[in-house]
Amino acid sequence: MQDFTAAFAEAFRLLATLDAELLEIVGLSLQVSLSAVLLAALVGLPLGALLAVSRFPGRGAVTVLLNALMGLPPVVVGLLVYLALSRSGPLGVLGLLYTPTAMVIAQSILVTPIIAALVRQTVADLHAEYDEQLRVLGVGPARQIGTLLWDARYSLLTAMLAGFGRAIAEVGAVIIVGGNIDHVTRVMTTAIALETSKGDLALALGLGLILVGIAVLVNAMVMGLRATAARAAYA
Amino acid sequence: MRDDSRMGRNPPPIEPETSVAQSADSGPDTRVTPLRGEGLSLARGGRRLLDCIDIELYGRGVLAVLGPNGAGKSLLLRVLAGLIAPDSGSVLWAGCAPDRARATRLGFVFQKPVLLRRSVLANVEYALASLPRNLSRSGRRQRAFEALEMADLGALARSPARVLSGGEQQRLAIARALSLRPELLLLDEPTANLDPAQTQHIESLLIEARNRGTGIVLISHDREQARRLADEVLFLHGGSVDERTPAGEFFRSPKSAAARAYLDGRLVL
Numbered sequence: 001m002q003d004f005t006a007a008f009a010e011a012f013r014l015l016a017t018l019d020a021e022l023l024e025i026v027g028l029s030l031q032v033s034l035s036a037v038l039l040a041a042l043v044g045l046p047l048g049a050l051l052a053v054s055r056f057p058g059r060g061a062v063t064v065l066l067n068a069l070m071g072l073p074p075v076v077v078g079l080l081v082y083l084a085l086s087r088s089g090p091l092g093v094l095g096l097l098y099t100p101t102a103m104v105i106a107q108s109i110l111v112t113p114i115i116a117a118l119v120r121q122t123v124a125d126l127h128a129e130y131d132e133q134l135r136v137l138g139v140g141p142a143r144q145i146g147t148l149l150w151d152a153r154y155s156l157l158t159a160m161l162a163g164f165g166r167a168i169a170e171v172g173a174v175i176i177v178g179g180n181i182d183h184v185t186r187v188m189t190t191a192i193a194l195e196t197s198k199g200d201l202a203l204a205l206g207l208g209l210i211l212v213g214i215a216v217l218v219n220a221m222v223m224g225l226r227a228t229a230a231r232a233a234y235a
Numbered sequence: 236m237r238d239d240s241r242m243g244r245n246p247p248p249i250e251p252e253t254s255v256a257q258s259a260d261s262g263p264d265t266r267v268t269p270l271r272g273e274g275l276s277l278a279r280g281g282r283r284l285l286d287c288i289d290i291e292l293y294g295r296g297v298l299a300v301l302g303p304n305g306a307g308k309s310l311l312l313r314v315l316a317g318l319i320a321p322d323s324g325s326v327l328w329a330g331c332a333p334d335r336a337r338a339t340r341l342g343f344v345f346q347k348p349v350l351l352r353r354s355v356l357a358n359v360e361y362a363l364a365s366l367p368r369n370l371s372r373s374g375r376r377q378r379a380f381e382a383l384e385m386a387d388l389g390a391l392a393r394s395p396a397r398v399l400s401g402g403e404q405q406r407l408a409i410a411r412a413l414s415l416r417p418e419l420l421l422l423d424e425p426t427a428n429l430d431p432a433q434t435q436h437i438e439s440l441l442i443e444a445r446n447r448g449t450g451i452v453l454i455s456h457d458r459e460q461a462r463r464l465a466d467e468v469l470f471l472h473g474g475s476v477d478e479r480t481p482a483g484e485f486f487r488s489p490k491s492a493a494a495r496a497y498l499d500g501r502l503v504l
């Protein structure tokens with residue numbers, strides 16, 4: 001009990017003094033996860049929208065697959081990216097293994113299905129509402145997708161925040177492809193795992209508190225977005 | 236009986252073979268029926284919902300489409316607007332198969348207005364951006380404001396469209412459709428859920444559009460509204476056209492037994 005109290009006290013001290021090591025880890029975590037979400041959004045937004053509005057054989061199967069991929073185990077993604085980026089792998093020549101870029105790739109693979117599936121559902125609902133109106137106006141497919149994405153923008157931001165929540169909190173993929181190298185690929189989740197195993201609970205707790213804080217912040221932003229959308233009658 | 240004096244108009248006679256495609260001073264006869272359906276049939280779940288309907292719609296006058304529930308009125312309008320493909324038969328817009336480039340020659344107003352999650356003004360500007368002949372940004376804005384002023388919505392131009400009242404939303408939907416200056420405006424029970432004042436407002440809008448040369452096709456369950464507005468009545472029953480008659484004649488002495496029962500307020504089976 002004494003140890004826990006001391007650990008919490010030390011964790012708060014690290015936070016209050018803006019400890020350099022702690023800030024470095026938090027900064028890299030945010031950089032990796034935000035980049036991954038951006039990359040995932042570039043793929044997930046048009047993919048989800050296209051699935052929502054287009055009709056082709058096998059569309060149902062693709063949707064089921066996409067929804068299933070939302071629950072991809074991070075360690076499996078980490079393993080697959082590791083195999084692809086390892087020296088003997090197809091992308092080994094790029095030399096990306098154990099770099100933040102590898103971590104971005106792994107996290108974006110995890111997040112893309114989440115964003116695409118949420119976007120598909122949101123855009124499909126809006127498409128059901130707008131479809132006939134847009135067709136009587138002679139709106140073509142490309143403009144339709146643009147319209148749906150723009151008018152669903154608040155919900156899409158929520159989808160991206162959900163993706164960010166998943167990325168920032170995962171540990172399995174980044175520890176495999178990043179290697180948890182100090183000052184290079186150490187992020188909050190991998191640092192917490194390492195420091196806990198070493199018995200250095202203060203840094204682990206400090207990072208844990210920040211992680212929980214980020215989760216709370218993301219949820220607050222989601223609620224704020226919904227309230228803004230409702231106020232502006234865009235919901 | 237239509238109250239033309241209240242509406243401030245002098246209804247022109249129906250000239251079925253004349254289209255707005257023909258200008259008054261045009262040389263050769265270029266008459267094209269804006270909208271024609273030939274042999275339109277549609278069945279769902281073993282039920283025949285449209286039964287070999289032939290129909291021509293002209294770019295002038297008000298045609299009221301009447302009939303009991305399930306007669307196929309909304310379905311017919313959707314087929315004619317190219318929203319639903321018939322099982323058999325064909326739809327021709329100005330003599331051609333429906334295509335996106337011609338879509339704005341028809342306006343369509345749904346019973347429940349579908350408004351984009353944007354401002355009132357942006358809703359109209361969005362529609363104007365669909366015109367094949369590109370208007371400049373300032374041209375679109377000016378035309379959008381004109382349409383909104385016509386519908387008494389100018390003061391609400393910057394408001395989010397979806398906070399408007401039901402009547403205002405329907406007026407916006409009509410203003411948006413009319414801003415495209417369509418040859419024909421198809422309306423599916425546009426005043427079904429509105430109070431008498433809003434209904435009158437919308438009827439005035441339709442009369443104004445009609446006087447400007449837009450043909451109006453109006454589905455309504457309100458027989459008094461049809462009396463007030465219609466130049467001609469199309470009566471549908473069981474997925475087929477029972478009769479198409481000048482409005483005065485229809486309300487005086489409908490030809491079909493089903494239409495007589497409908498006007499008497501009896502159940503039409």
